[in-house]
Amino acid sequence: MTNPHTHTNTHTCAQCACHNPLWRKLETDQAEADFKARLEQLIASNWGIEQQLPTAFAMYSGGTIRPMIDGQTQAVEAIGFAGGKVVAVGSYTDVSAKMRALGMQPQDHIQLADGHTLLPGLIEPHVHIVPTAMTMSWPDLGPYQGQHLLPQYDPDTVINAAKQAQAELGKGEWLLGTGVDPALMPFKDGQLDDINIDRLDAAFADTPVYWLSASLHTAYINTAALQVIAKARPESERDAFVAQVVSQGALQELQQMGYGFDAIPTAQKQQLLLDLPGNIYRIFKTANERGVTMMFEAGMRDYMKRMLQLYQSLMPQNVRVGFAQLCESVDNAEAMDTCKAITESDLYQPFQAAVKLVSDGSNQGLTGYQCEQYSCNPENNYGVFNFSTLPPDDADADEKPNYQTMVNTIINKGWPLMIHANGNHAVDLALDVYENALQGESGLTLRHRIEHCSLLSDYSAQRMQDLGISPSFLIGHVGYWGYAFDQVIFKQKAQQLDRCQTMLQLNARITLHSDLSVSPIGPLRMMEQAVTRIMEKSPDQAMLNPEERVTREQGLRAITYDAAWQCHTEQWLGSLAPGKLADFVILAEDPLTIADDRKLRDIPVLQTWVGESCGTKKRWHTPE
Incomplete structure (x- = not known):
């Protein structure tokens, strides 16, 4: 057994993606109604079309098929789907006989190209969907290009990206941003570099700034924003509040970050819900x-x-x-x-x-x-x-x-x-x-x-x-x-x-x-x-x-x-054993045989299918 820890610190709460400091600010019936209205508007505009298989049957052979039955990676010759489920796995002869008996027609047989690989659908066992979606329309000031790190990422990179977004702002709008990550910037004097109020004042003297850190532990602001935030604090608390934030260099923890979010212009906060669907x-x-x-x-x-x-x-x-x-x-x-x-x-x-x-x-x-x-x-x-x-x-x-x-x-x-x-x-x-x-x-x-x-x-x-x-x-x-x-x-x-x-x-x-x-x-x-x-x-x-x-x-x-x-x-x-749902992907290369381990993330995903009781459907897309 571990003894209770006796260390002390000045923090009041921990944060991660499920502790998004903005979330509770939008927990209202009106916000939910606005979300529904926006979603229905987008649906009415024919947004989010899906593609479906033209038949209730599909048999795949050729390429590489790894059904991962019992977690094993052995390949099989063929696999058959019907009614949104796996119905046959194994040799070409056995699977084709089973599928023909169920009523499969010749056109339902799909031959995978050499190298193409069919696997069970991949699973993300820990994500935060709606909290992530909330600020996705804000300028992305993070370190990623797709799944790769940007070749250069430092405070100047972040500030330059934000300046491009500043040029698009309307009158009175704040310069918002998300994903700022000092831990992925070059080190300074053997320490993590950071972005503070002084740095942002030098770059954005007049436009209020509010940027969320990637860890959701900090909101980076400038003096123009701090002045607006402080006005909403009780007069007796203002000087102490400003002094504390200036000494920190940024807003810290949920309470202070919430004060900052409250001060953002109403129209920009409402836009979060319009963009959420x-x-x-x-x-x-x-x-x-x-x-x-x-x-x-x-x-x-x-x-x-x-x-x-x-x-x-x-x-x-x-x-x-x-x-x-x-x-x-x-x-x-x-x-x-x-x-x-x-x-x-x-x-x-x-x-x-x-x-x-x-x-x-x-x-x-x-x-x-x-x-x-x-x-x-x-x-x-x-x-x-x-x-x-x-x-x-x-x-x-x-x-x-x-x-x-x-x-x-x-x-x-x-x-x-x-x-x-x-x-x-x-x-x-x-x-x-x-x-x-x-x-x-x-x-x-x-x-x-x-x-x-x-x-x-x-x-x-x-x-x-x-x-x-x-x-x-x-x-x-x-x-x-x-x-x-x-x-x-x-x-x-x-x-x-x-x-x-x-x-x-x-x-x-x-x-x-x-x-x-x-x-x-x-x-x-x-x-x-x-x-x-x-x-x-x-x-x-x-x-x-x-x-x-x-x-x-x-x-x-x-x-x-x-x-x-x-x-x-x-x-x-998680696997494609008979009776399981027809959730599967087709990759351009086999992750178990690709020549370079460092290229696994770049294997093209050709198709992603999610099985339903009435058939199997492909990923959907926005019409051009």
């Missing part, structure tokens, strides 16, 4: 273009759920959506219904399969909860922790929700639990509460998870496996931010990041995720980063702890078969 559409379209047929929303709120339910009731379903309901208090946990088993019919609408707790923050945002202080500034920073680990009746207990009570309540109601834990201390505390709640039962019974699970010692890895807790790794910690962790943020401790092979050697089942919007959608990219462990910002493309690399076979299983298992849908998804 189109942005959700673009997320699903991008997912299809990268082979994804299911996404798991890792932190659903009731209002977000109503939005997605409305969206999917009116639009063709081209991505299945499962979710974990976000729980933020003991009252939330106690108010939850008991868990009900998922049925096949649930897969045609957003369905709940788990509950989510967020225990700490972001490692690259310097808020993941650590046993040791961060190796970079500010000093004495151990990150943040959202819960109390002391008994509720302890005299030293604070007002934070009691961690153990929440976990016990959720598990006793039969819910699978996903605990966000980035820092090594947060991981250990998650294992503590799991051990106490499980009372000797294996966590595999309900498939409890630790999300991100970024830093693992040998002891914690073994303990995790002993308890039956499976990890889902934000593998971009290695590929995208690994160099910053290795050189500045953690240094030697960075060797403990995303220990995929360690967990596999302990016979754990692992998955890989993007945590959209934290990193781009793309299971093949995540597979590549787990296979190579190349730190993409490293000048010599060095690997971070290469012993933790996975094989291609292990990586493919993590984004198909085991991802479905972790999301409680393996009965229908």
Whole structure:
């Protein structure tokens, strides 16, 4: 057992994509009505056309077909679909005979070209759909070009991109932006570089600026914005508020960031809702273009759920959506219904399969909860922790929700639990509460998870496996931010990041995720980063702890078969065994035989299909 941590810090709460500081500002009935009206308007304009197979039957042969049955990667000669399900897998002779008996016509047989590869639909087991869609129409000031890092990304790059957006602003509008990521900028004097009020004043003296950081821990502003924000504060608090923000260099945490959002002109905030349906559409379209047929929303709120339910009731379903309901208090946990088993019919609408707790923050945002202080500034920073680990009746207990009570309540109601834990201390505390709640039962019974699970010692890895807790790794910690962790943020401790092979050697089942919007959608990219462990910002493309690399076979299983298992849908998804749903993709190359590991993310996705009871449908698209 781990003793309660005694470190202190000045943070009031941790943040991740499910703690978007803007979200609660839009939780109104009027906002929901506006969203529906905009969606209906777009549908009436013939927006979002889908393509369907012209027949209820389809047989594929040729190329390479890997159905991933039982998680195995062996290829088969042919596969047949009918009525939105897999009906035959195996030899060409057996499959064709089965399909002809069902009524398949010769034109229903599709011959794959040499090299083309048919796989089960790829699965994103941890994303944030609606929170990401909220600010997608703001200028993108992030470090990505598709799934690759920009060749140059620094404060000047961000400011120059913002200046282009400034030229398009209307009178009185603020210069908004999203995705700013200091952890992917060049280091300055051995520390992370940053953007502060002085820097933004020099570039934008008169136009108010409000930019969200990629970690959602910070909002970057200038003095013009700060003056407007401060006017809304009580007069007695203004001077102290301004002094604090100036000393920080930016707005920090939910409360201050919320003050900033409140000050943005009303018309620009209303535009968020007008853009929301189109942005959700673009997320699903991008997912299809990268082979994804299911996404798991890792932190659903009731209002977000109503939005997605409305969206999917009116639009063709081209991505299945499962979710974990976000729980933020003991009252939330106690108010939850008991868990009900998922049925096949649930897969045609957003369905709940788990509950989510967020225990700490972001490692690259310097808020993941650590046993040791961060190796970079500010000093004495151990990150943040959202819960109390002391008994509720302890005299030293604070007002934070009691961690153990929440976990016990959720598990006793039969819910699978996903605990966000980035820092090594947060991981250990998650294992503590799991051990106490499980009372000797294996966590595999309900498939409890630790999300991100970024830093693992040998002891914690073994303990995790002993308890039956499976990890889902934000593998971009290695590929995208690994160099910053290795050189500045953690240094030697960075060797403990995303220990995929360690967990596999302990016979754990692992998955890989993007945590959209934290990193781009793309299971093949995540597979590549787990296979190579190349730190993409490293000048010599060095690997971070290469012993933790996975094989291609292990990586493919993590984004198909085991991802479905972790999301409680393996009965229908994740492989193409007879009786499962016809969710599949066709790639231009085989990820298991492509010549260069570093090209996995760039394999073209030729087709993405999502099976329905009435047939099989392809990804949809916006008409030219």
